[in-house]
Amino acid sequence: MHRKFLLLIIVxxxxxxxxxxxxGNLLLLAVPIIIYISLGIIxxxxxxxxxxxxxxxxxxxxxxxxxxxxxxVKNIASKxxxxxxxxxxxxxxxxxxxxxxxxxxxSPGTAVDLNYTVRGMRGIYTFNHLVVTSLxxxxxxxxxxxxxxxxxxxxxxxxxxxxxxxxxTWQTKVYAGNIPARVAGSGTDFFSVxxxxxxxxxxxxxxxxxxxxPDTLYTNEFERERVTEIWLILDGRERSNLKLxxxxxxxxxxxxxxGLAQALLKEGNRVGLLIYGGYLRWTFPGYxxxxxxKMLRSLAQxxxxxxxxxxxxxxxxxxxxxFSSLLILISPLHAEDVxxxxxxxxxxxxxxxxxxxPVKFEYSRLAREKGGLAGLRIAKIERQYHLARLQNAGxxxxxxxxxxxxxxxxxxxxxxxxxxxxxxxxx
Amino acid sequence: xxxxxxxxxxxxxxxxxxxxVGILIQSAWYLLPVxxxxxxxxxxxxWIPRNWMISSLLFSGCLIAGIxxxxxxxxxxxxxxVTAQLLSWDLLCLRLKFDQFHHIEGDNLIIRAHLSRLxxxxxxxxxxxxxxxxxxVSFDFGWVLVxxxxxxxxxxxxxxxxRSSNREA
Numbered sequence: 001m002h003r004k005f006l007l008l009i010i011v012x013x014x015x016x017x018x019x020x021x022x023x024g025n026l027l028l029l030a031v032p033i034i035i036y037i038s039l040g041i042i043x044x045x046x047x048x049x050x051x052x053x054x055x056x057x058x059x060x061x062x063x064x065x066x067x068x069x070x071x072x073v074k075n076i077a078s079k080x081x082x083x084x085x086x087x088x089x090x091x092x093x094x095x096x097x098x099x100x101x102x103x104x105x106x107s108p109g110t111a112v113d114l115n116y117t118v119r120g121m122r123g124i125y126t127f128n129h130l131v132v133t134s135l136x137x138x139x140x141x142x143x144x145x146x147x148x149x150x151x152x153x154x155x156x157x158x159x160x161x162x163x164x165x166x167x168x169t170w171q172t173k174v175y176a177g178n179i180p181a182r183v184a185g186s187g188t189d190f191f192s193v194x195x196x197x198x199x200x201x202x203x204x205x206x207x208x209x210x211x212x213x214p215d216t217l218y219t220n221e222f223e224r225e226r227v228t229e230i231w232l233i234l235d236g237r238e239r240s241n242l243k244l245x246x247x248x249x250x251x252x253x254x255x256x257x258x259g260l261a262q263a264l265l266k267e268g269n270r271v272g273l274l275i276y277g278g279y280l281r282w283t284f285p286g287y288x289x290x291x292x293x294k295m296l297r298s299l300a301q302x303x304x305x306x307x308x309x310x311x312x313x314x315x316x317x318x319x320x321x322x323f324s325s326l327l328i329l330i331s332p333l334h335a336e337d338v339x340x341x342x343x344x345x346x347x348x349x350x351x352x353x354x355x356x357x358p359v360k361f362e363y364s365r366l367a368r369e370k371g372g373l374a375g376l377r378i379a380k381i382e383r384q385y386h387l388a389r390l391q392n393a394g395x396x397x398x399x400x401x402x403x404x405x406x407x408x409x410x411x412x413x414x415x416x417x418x419x420x421x422x423x424x425x426x427x
Numbered sequence: 428x429x430x431x432x433x434x435x436x437x438x439x440x441x442x443x444x445x446x447x448v449g450i451l452i453q454s455a456w457y458l459l460p461v462x463x464x465x466x467x468x469x470x471x472x473x474w475i476p477r478n479w480m481i482s483s484l485l486f487s488g489c490l491i492a493g494i495x496x497x498x499x500x501x502x503x504x505x506x507x508x509v510t511a512q513l514l515s516w517d518l519l520c521l522r523l524k525f526d527q528f529h530h531i532e533g534d535n536l537i538i539r540a541h542l543s544r545l546x547x548x549x550x551x552x553x554x555x556x557x558x559x560x561x562x563x564v565s566f567d568f569g570w571v572l573v574x575x576x577x578x579x580x581x582x583x584x585x586x587x588x589x590r591s592s593n594r595e596a
Binding site for chain 1: 486543
């Protein structure tokens with residue numbers, strides 16, 4: 001029961017029973033409580049005038065890193081005030097030390113600090129308001145006010161350091177990069193031999209060929225290296241997200257996406273991101289550090305979704321991806337996804353599939369169950385069959401056992417460039 | 428902060444003594460169950476204070492005082508008992524508030540501000556009780572009407588005041 005109502009009930013019980021029973025003594029018993037309430041009304045909590053600042057440090061962190069939140073509350077009124085402060089931390093943040101609540105009596109012109117430390121998992125967390133309750137000098141009157149004091153913290157996904165990947169596409173952009181462009185020019189890898197032309201560097205003369213043909217000189221040509229447009233497509237479908245205690249397969253998808261985004265942008269490529277799941281979250285292609293920041297923020301906010309229309313890859317908006325682009329699909333893969341990927345390959349896309357292995361991910365749990373090992377063996381064979389179908393169609397597949405660091409798997413799988421056959425476009 | 432439980436104890440003991448003496452003198456044994464309940468609530472509040480227990484403690488204390496007023500026990504002591512109850516209740520609420528916070532800035536100042544307010548309440552209440560002993564008014568229908576109107580006016584005033592809403596700064 002609210003304290004004010006309790007006192008009112010007692011007062012009115014005394015008064016009404018006194019009036020009904022003609023007992024003046026009962027009226028007199030109500031007097032202390034009436035005085036208490038009256039003094040509370042007269043000198044009740046006044047409207048507080050506060051200056052509040054919020055500092056969240058650091059604003060960009062990795063998961064699990066402590067984030068310090070400091071609120072400085074200054075009383076700019078002419079009277080001292082007793083206030084309680086209650087800060088609402090974003091949902092998903094865990095308080096490590098300190099307390100987001102404080103009770104304080106603040107003299108005019110002075111300030112108090114509310115400090116606490118939080119940590120959380122990947123995401124964007126906002127601090128919106130601070131609830132200040134002005135308390136009177138009694139137990140009755142409280143005046144609650146909500147102050148908009150905003151703050152934000154980005155908890156970005158871990159970015160595994162990937163040194164270099166050997167990728168190939170059929171078309172490249174004009175800028176110099178690391179992807180072989182299938183055109184002769186300045187580069188490091190041998191491309192072809194042609195007749196010497198005046199102006200060619202003597203260092204590039206192919207002496208062996210020239211010795212065989214004494215009348216002519218031959219020059220080595222090298223393969224030009226350029227940048228290309230790459231689309232990272234992350235599988236955010238709820239059905240692809242296997243969950244174990246304290247671990248989700250989607251987190252590995254995010255981690256691999258972050259690692260690939262950084263490595264590809266570092267090599268100068270134009271990279272875009274699409275999170276395909278309960279919604280389509282686009283990060284349109286771009287270059288450089290700004291693009292990396294955009295992509296990491298997008299990955300920080302990525303959540304799985306369960307929308308019927310996106311339950312398979314059939315509705316992948318392929319029109320948004322130019323034919324010259326390299327598509328990197330990060331997905332545990334379902335059997336139904338294979339024909340769609342084969343169709344995309346047939347339409348001319350160069351595709352790389354990075355697939356966190358769901359069978360090995362679930363191994364520790366299923367191996368303990370009755371019949372689990374047999375089931376795992378069947379699932380493994382089925383997966384191998386699907387991956388082989390993709391590889392036979394010229395789709396490069398990186399099968400990633402998530403217990404192994406992603407960078408090690410990628411570097412081992414993509415150490416040599418794979419020359420894929422030119423796709424035949426359907427007439 | 429350290430003195431807060433002691434003060435609560437002191438006010439509660441004052442109220443208990445007055446009411447128990449009243450019951451003994453007036454031989455109002457039928458009030459004993461309520462008194463036992465009241466003492467039980469007080470002891471429980473010492474260990475695990477809860478909002479409902481604090482409210483019940485005040486309510487039952489006032490109930491005993493109200494019933495004792497019919498027995499002819501001196502009203503001054505009953506007003507004193509109710510005042511002591513009220514002070515104890517206020518400080519218990521304050522203690523409950525303090526328990527909600529791990530960190531309190533200026534706790535002694537907050538208690539001092541509370542005590543000064545409670546001092547005013549005590550002085551005014553006792554002054555009214557003393558005044559009531561010296562002034563005698565015949566309680567007829569006219570007084571009932573006046574007190575009733577004042578009570579209704581007070582009720583509407585209080586309700587208007589209670590309608591404090593949260594404001595977005």
